[in-house]
Amino acid sequence: MGLKKTKVALIGAGGISYTYLQNMVDVFAILEVEGCADAVPERRARAASLFGIREMTNEEIMGDPEIEIVVNTTFPSMHYEITEQALNAGKHVYTEKMMATDFESAKKLHELARQKGLRIACAPDTFLSGPYQTARKLIDDGYIGEPICAVATVVRGYRNDQAQPIPRPGGLWAFGSALPMDMGGYYSHALVHLLGPIARISGFAATRSQEFTNPKNEYYGQTISADAPTSEVTALEFCSGAIGTLIAVGDSHDAKSSIEVHGTEGSLLCPDPNTFSGPLYLHRRNCKAPMEVPLTHDFNQYAKGDAPEWDERRKSIDQWKESRRGIGVADLAWAIANGRPHRCSAELGLHAMEIVYGTGVSAEQNAVYRMTTRPAQPQAIPPFFIGGAAEKSLDTN
């Protein structure tokens, strides 16, 4: 009978678009990529020629009745506008994180989609990776007993000591681009996927201005005032009764990433949720040391550092060689086809934004913040073959 494909087009052919395009063109069979657009003509031309798709304008994408899903990989300050235009043009949207630069605007988009009977899906889709689906299966199957506590930590140096400014309006300090917003979603999506939604939070936030310290940088000597917290620590209470912490530090010299989930019978030590690869460790009660767990799900056919020599495209996507970004778009397409909820839901995206927003409110008001959003825990992906046939596990009702 064959598979009915879903036509998609991408807007924002910058850094991350290459891994999306590679996976949407080469890996996920349900997707048919019609074309891509970018405000910078050379960028859309390059991406279109690398992937053998049409070079398009935003208007052509919005006006093409065959395109069902718009993939919005513009930078954060453009997410709202492009998503709103696409919804008004009758398209479903898969948007990079966060959905908008502030919680209120994101809620407006969610409402617009609801009124129009359309779907918004929101990155990150990394919790659909082999390690995080395996971790979920271990929790659901009782390997760690009752989950009690989760500790998520991301530490980065979002500072400007490079010669070149970040090519994005406002750099990494633009509203909506500071670390808790930019990186927080990987951790909150992973936590909600593993343990369900969060009921209450309490937090502290620090806002640090950034000085340009490299004399080669054109802004040398200037200080940019950050307009949103650059580091946050949030205590979490899950609806299930589990508790946890989310530490999102953007002002450090260091780079660290971890998610630990501790239960009555064991602990899971999970890999960086900004990637698709392991290792995943399980440390059970009465075992001397953590054990690496074989993955029950996987879309990766090769390990990091071991990518095949494809063609010239490899140069553009080398840094993402173990990535399966775009799986969230494929899941959205399968969900539409099968009439089921998609996993990277708008509600989950809103919840992630509310954690950042609520942390600020809690810090300012010296009070515990009660979450107003309560997304469903995303359905676990059924385990299936590793590699090429793995997409079959998304074909569910």
Ligand SMILES: NC(=O)c1ccc[n+]([C@@H]2O[C@H](COP(=O)([O-])OP(=O)(O)OC[C@H]3O[C@@H](n4cnc5c(N)ncnc54)[C@H](O)[C@@H]3O)[C@@H](O)[C@H]2O)c1
């Ligand atoms: N680069 C990464 O490592 C990375 C990883 C994961 C997620 N993301 C997310 O992906 C998004 C994009 O990040 P990036 O690093 O690729 O940014 P980028 O700045 O490299 O690319 C964004 C592109 O969008 C284009 N654009 C902006 N406004 C537009 C408009 N109105 N119409 C058409 N094109 C427009 C820009 O010209 C640019 O080419 C961000 O939300 C980011 O948080 C980035």
